[in-house]
Amino acid sequence: MSDLYLPRTAVIDQRTQESPTIFTLRMQFEDDHAQQAFDFSPGQFNMVTLFGVGEIAISIVNDPQDSHFFDHTIRVVGRVSEGMSGLRPGDRVGIRGPFGRGWPLDEARGKDVLLVTGGLGCAPLVSVIRYLMNRRDQFGHITILQGVKHSSDLIWREQYDIWSREHEVKVLLAADVVTREWRGQQGMVTELIGELNLRIGRAIALLCGPELMMMAAIANLRSMGLADNQIWFSMERNMQCGVGQCGHCQIGPKYVCRDGPVFCYSELADFMGTKGF
Numbered sequence: 001m002s003d004l005y006l007p008r009t010a011v012i013d014q015r016t017q018e019s020p021t022i023f024t025l026r027m028q029f030e031d032d033h034a035q036q037a038f039d040f041s042p043g044q045f046n047m048v049t050l051f052g053v054g055e056i057a058i059s060i061v062n063d064p065q066d067s068h069f070f071d072h073t074i075r076v077v078g079r080v081s082e083g084m085s086g087l088r089p090g091d092r093v094g095i096r097g098p099f100g101r102g103w104p105l106d107e108a109r110g111k112d113v114l115l116v117t118g119g120l121g122c123a124p125l126v127s128v129i130r131y132l133m134n135r136r137d138q139f140g141h142i143t144i145l146q147g148v149k150h151s152s153d154l155i156w157r158e159q160y161d162i163w164s165r166e167h168e169v170k171v172l173l174a175a176d177v178v179t180r181e182w183r184g185q186q187g188m189v190t191e192l193i194g195e196l197n198l199r200i201g202r203a204i205a206l207l208c209g210p211e212l213m214m215m216a217a218i219a220n221l222r223s224m225g226l227a228d229n230q231i232w233f234s235m236e237r238n239m240q241c242g243v244g245q246c247g248h249c250q251i252g253p254k255y256v257c258r259d260g261p262v263f264c265y266s267e268l269a270d271f272m273g274t275k276g277f
């Protein structure tokens with residue numbers, strides 16, 4: 001990448017509406033060489049520019065082996081994401097990235113992997129779930145716990161069904177508020193952790209979602225015997241430069257954009273839940 005601050009143009013290839021406020025954009029770089037050279041690790045993100053409006057950090061949600069495109073799943077929360085929801089195939093965005101440190105794939109290889117996600121917190125984890133599913137023989141048991149506030153908020157339902165039918169894969173869903181058709185549990189996703197029969201010595205936990213949810217999950221996992229270096233999570237902070245220069249996403253001594261967004265609990269235990277630095 002020649003200039004870290006200069007976005008490259010990508011063209012929207014497909015747009016999928018996942019829920020009333022969540023959509024996925026499949027895109028590819030206008031320049032074929034840039035697309036071929038694009039390589040990322042699950043958990044990394046791009047800074048995506050809506051020209052004339054602004055730039056936001058968005059996780060990459062596909063498996064890195066998909067070399068002809070990359071996917072971003074975006075929730076409408078404000079000005080830029082709302083503008084992006086109007087994009088259609090053929091429209092263009094700017095891309096800087098991939099940035100940050102992704103999930104600890106080497107650490108996870110050969111282990112049982114527990115993935116705990118809340119809300120659209122699932123976006124940074126979806127790429128790693130796809131990675132694990134496409135390389136099933138390299139990992140032990142996989143357990144996916146996904147929580148949402150309302151059962152109708154759950155996206156990728158069919159995908160969860162497909163994953164749950166894989167060998168030694170367990171998917172447990174929880175919603176605070178449920179409709180009659182809901183087949184998961186009612187309650188908080190963190191409550192599901194206590195029901196698990198984890199093989200503590202060979203487990204690694206990957207968490208993503210609201211910070212309070214992750215803190216509760218970490219407390220449960222630690223009380224079950226997981227060591228701090230077996231627990232990893234993805235942090236979210238307002239970001240601007242994406243490359244550890246501007247300081248907007250600083251937490252204590254760390255820049256979430258450059259040193260994270262994925263951290264080991266042992267690295268950031270003292271700073272979780274802190275808003276400023």
Ligand SMILES: Cc1cc2nc3c(=O)[nH]c(=O)nc-3n(C[C@H](O)[C@H](O)[C@H](O)COP(=O)(O)OP(=O)(O)OC[C@H]3O[C@@H](n4cnc5c(N)ncnc54)[C@H](O)[C@@H]3O)c2cc1C
Nearest residue numbers: 056057058059073074075077078079080081123237238261
């Ligand atoms: C590493 C990383 C990966 C991300 N991946 C995704 C993703 O895959 N999909 C997705 O939809 N979103 C993702 N986000 C969040 C996304 O960057 C913000 O939602 C986006 O910046 C909102 O911009 P906006 O202009 O639409 O809203 P704004 O008008 O900027 O913000 C609307 C509200 O959201 C708050 N807000 C904005 N950004 C953040 C943030 N990063 N953390 C906490 N609060 C924030 C603002 O303070 C405000 O209250 C990610 C963020 C980070 C840091």
